[in-house]
Amino acid sequence: MNTKAKLLAAVALVSVTLPGFAVADTADKRIALSNNYAGNSWRQAMLTSWEKVGGEAVESGAVAAADAFTTSENQATEQAAQIQNMILQGYDAIVLNAASPTALNGAVKEACDAGIIVVSFDGIVTEPCAWRIAVDFKEMGRQQVEYLSTRLPDGGNLLEIRGLAGVFVDDEIHAGIEQGAQEFSNFKIVGSVHGDWAQDVAQKAVAGILPSLPEIVGVVTQGGDGYGAAQAIKAAGRDVPIIVMGNRQDEMKWWAESRDANGYETLSLSIAPGVGTLAFWVAQQVLDGADVPKDLTVPFLKVTQDTLDATLAATPEGSVANVEYSLDDAKAVISAAN
Amino acid sequence: MANPVTSSILQLPKRPWFWAFVASGITFGATYALTEGSGSSELISAALTFATFSAIVGIGQMFVITMGPGNVDLSIPATMTLAGTLSLKFMDGSTALILPGLGIALFVGLAAGMFNYLLIRLLRIPPIIATLSASFLYQSLAIWWNRGLRIKPPEALADFTTGSLAGIPNLTIVGLLIAVASWFILQRSIFGRWLSAVGQNTRAARLSGIPVEAVKAATFIGSAVLASLTGYLLASFSGGAALNMGTEYLLISIAVVVIGGCSIAGGNSNVPGIWGGALLMFLVVSMLNSYGLGAGVRLILTGTIIIAIVAAASGRKGSA
Numbered sequence: 001m002n003t004k005a006k007l008l009a010a011v012a013l014v015s016v017t018l019p020g021f022a023v024a025d026t027a028d029k030r031i032a033l034s035n036n037y038a039g040n041s042w043r044q045a046m047l048t049s050w051e052k053v054g055g056e057a058v059e060s061g062a063v064a065a066a067d068a069f070t071t072s073e074n075q076a077t078e079q080a081a082q083i084q085n086m087i088l089q090g091y092d093a094i095v096l097n098a099a100s101p102t103a104l105n106g107a108v109k110e111a112c113d114a115g116i117i118v119v120s121f122d123g124i125v126t127e128p129c130a131w132r133i134a135v136d137f138k139e140m141g142r143q144q145v146e147y148l149s150t151r152l153p154d155g156g157n158l159l160e161i162r163g164l165a166g167v168f169v170d171d172e173i174h175a176g177i178e179q180g181a182q183e184f185s186n187f188k189i190v191g192s193v194h195g196d197w198a199q200d201v202a203q204k205a206v207a208g209i210l211p212s213l214p215e216i217v218g219v220v221t222q223g224g225d226g227y228g229a230a231q232a233i234k235a236a237g238r239d240v241p242i243i244v245m246g247n248r249q250d251e252m253k254w255w256a257e258s259r260d261a262n263g264y265e266t267l268s269l270s271i272a273p274g275v276g277t278l279a280f281w282v283a284q285q286v287l288d289g290a291d292v293p294k295d296l297t298v299p300f301l302k303v304t305q306d307t308l309d310a311t312l313a314a315t316p317e318g319s320v321a322n323v324e325y326s327l328d329d330a331k332a333v334i335s336a337a338n
Numbered sequence: 339m340a341n342p343v344t345s346s347i348l349q350l351p352k353r354p355w356f357w358a359f360v361a362s363g364i365t366f367g368a369t370y371a372l373t374e375g376s377g378s379s380e381l382i383s384a385a386l387t388f389a390t391f392s393a394i395v396g397i398g399q400m401f402v403i404t405m406g407p408g409n410v411d412l413s414i415p416a417t418m419t420l421a422g423t424l425s426l427k428f429m430d431g432s433t434a435l436i437l438p439g440l441g442i443a444l445f446v447g448l449a450a451g452m453f454n455y456l457l458i459r460l461l462r463i464p465p466i467i468a469t470l471s472a473s474f475l476y477q478s479l480a481i482w483w484n485r486g487l488r489i490k491p492p493e494a495l496a497d498f499t500t501g502s503l504a505g506i507p508n509l510t511i512v513g514l515l516i517a518v519a520s521w522f523i524l525q526r527s528i529f530g531r532w533l534s535a536v537g538q539n540t541r542a543a544r545l546s547g548i549p550v551e552a553v554k555a556a557t558f559i560g561s562a563v564l565a566s567l568t569g570y571l572l573a574s575f576s577g578g579a580a581l582n583m584g585t586e587y588l589l590i591s592i593a594v595v596v597i598g599g600c601s602i603a604g605g606n607s608n609v610p611g612i613w614g615g616a617l618l619m620f621l622v623v624s625m626l627n628s629y630g631l632g633a634g635v636r637l638i639l640t641g642t643i644i645i646a647i648v649a650a651a652s653g654r655k656g657s658a
Binding site for chain 1: 485490577582585593624627
């Protein structure tokens with residue numbers, strides 16, 4: 001150990017032991033975002049938020065770099081190679097939206113072994129050395145049925161629109177919806193289609209299954225599919241049931257228009273794409289030496305009848321409702337978990 | 339033999355596209371059985387509407403595949419996305435700009451097709467690699483242009499794409515007109531003869547004086563233009579362009595060609611089969627969804643059905 005390293009170790013020791021000095025400087029730390037996919041409006045909003053918050057953090061001197069990298073093919077192998085490149089480039093922390101919860105564990109372990117902080121969010125990884133900012137997707141599914149039960153005490157038939165088959169998030173939300181349907185047993189899921197979180201795919205799938213369905217009172221969704229479902233149901237000449245929305249601007253706009261026309265009421269919930277910025281600040285806090293539990297939970301963003309107009313006004317046309325997190329938000333989430 | 343009508347009916351099962359329509363009929367019947375008779379017109383109209391998108395891109399892909407082994411256009415999804423994104427952003431909901439918007443979409447197709455062909459010709463890259471790598475460029479361009487924001491189509495255009503004439507969806511009429519024109523080009527025009535000749539033996543075609551490179555260029559441009567038209571229509575139909583709107587049309591465009599009884603080795607294609615395959619692709623998913631089967635079973639059955647139809651169609655050739 002040379003003198004410089006000893007000195008650094010001493011500084012680190014002091015800053016860890018003295019909470020008052022825990023603002024060890026992260027001004028020379030470099031944070032990278034490893035993102036597996038950019039091909040939808042949610043991911044685009046996520047990248048824009050990252051650029052904004054990360055850029056401001058660099059400008060104010062909180063960190064030295066906040067670079068975003070996205071793989072082109074949404075493949076775990078490709079992302080593993082990307083993480084290995086980040087290790088070689090000497091980043092201090094990697095914020096990760098992973099293509100797979102398990103397939104990247106090897107690369108994540110390599111990064112940890114190289115002394116790099118890895119914070120995963122949205123698409124989290126199971127490797128124990130990484131931090132996880134998870135969304136309770138199961139609860140997101142369950143709450144949809146719970147909401148419907150408050151609106152429709154008599155229950156009825158539901159149509160479920162699922163996401164992309166084989167993806168962890170789809171299984172989780174689906175499990176939550178099933179759980180909700182058991183809890184509120186006067187609801188029955190009479191049909192289930194995969195909308196791939198895309199309006200046009202959802203529209204096509206719903207149009208195909210509708211003719212064989214009895215009357216439905218509600219549609220439970222996963223986000224990015226509510227508007228397509230509404231279009232398909234309208235085209236079939238049926239009354240539009242309560243469709244739980246997923247915070248997309250076109251969904252909220254349709255909701256607001258229907259509300260003005262016929263008093264339509266529903267609920268919209270999803271994760272804010274700005275969750276990436278929460279992960280950014282968590283990584284900064286870990287680099288800063290803060291004591292951060294490995295598992296954190298991020299609340300989902302709900303839009304209700306009361307907040308619809310305000311949220312719609314704040315959401316850019318064609319985008320998705322968003323919240324960007326600050327350093328204080330990150331500290332609050334961390335202390336809530338401690 | 340009996341009169342020409344009966345004999346042509348007897349010839350039907352020997353048509354390569356016959357089995358795609360038989361299978362569509364069976365799947366329709368199976369779904370119809372669940373609807374208790376109430377939803378049949380709903381199902382027909384949905385099938386016609388959504389099959390139109392698959393049919394138009396499928397026809398473009400068919401022309402490309404006719405050129406023989408190795409020829410396939412993998413840039414269809416990205417071209418759709420780029421055309422949809424650029425044209426809807428340009429129109430920005432203004433009815434007066436519907437036709438210029440269509441022009442922009444078709445221009446995107448023209449440019450993409452030429453670019454694909456130039457990659458293949460000048461850099462001597464195989465079509466699979468060339469169109470795949472070009473598709474990354476188109477997709478990135480679409481992302482960069484509008485960052486995935488969904489812009490609503492002009493009201494009149496949205497009404498047209500979701501409307502119908504005498505019970506037939508407007509889109510289907512467009513799709514059928516394209517099919518008739520394509521049938522004429524493939525079966526009745528000199529270009530169609532050239533194309534089949536290129537697909538059967540490129541060397542022989544070249545030696546017999548067919549402008550092989552011009553045929554190739556026109557085919558790749560045609561495929562991209564049809565993809566861009568589909569992107570424009572799909573984006574207007576579903577309330578805006580999305581970055582992932584073309585994704586599922588890559589496999590569908592190839593599947594409808596195979597199901598439609600075209601030779602995957604090239605040189606022998608037909609247009610009616612594309613429509614048969616497009617209807618089947620929609621009806622199979624609808625049927626399996628209606629019977630409440632999970633995604634895994636659905637994918638397995640979709641694959642099995644495709645294999646069965648291709649086997650039935652090629653068995654016909656063996657016995658003939």
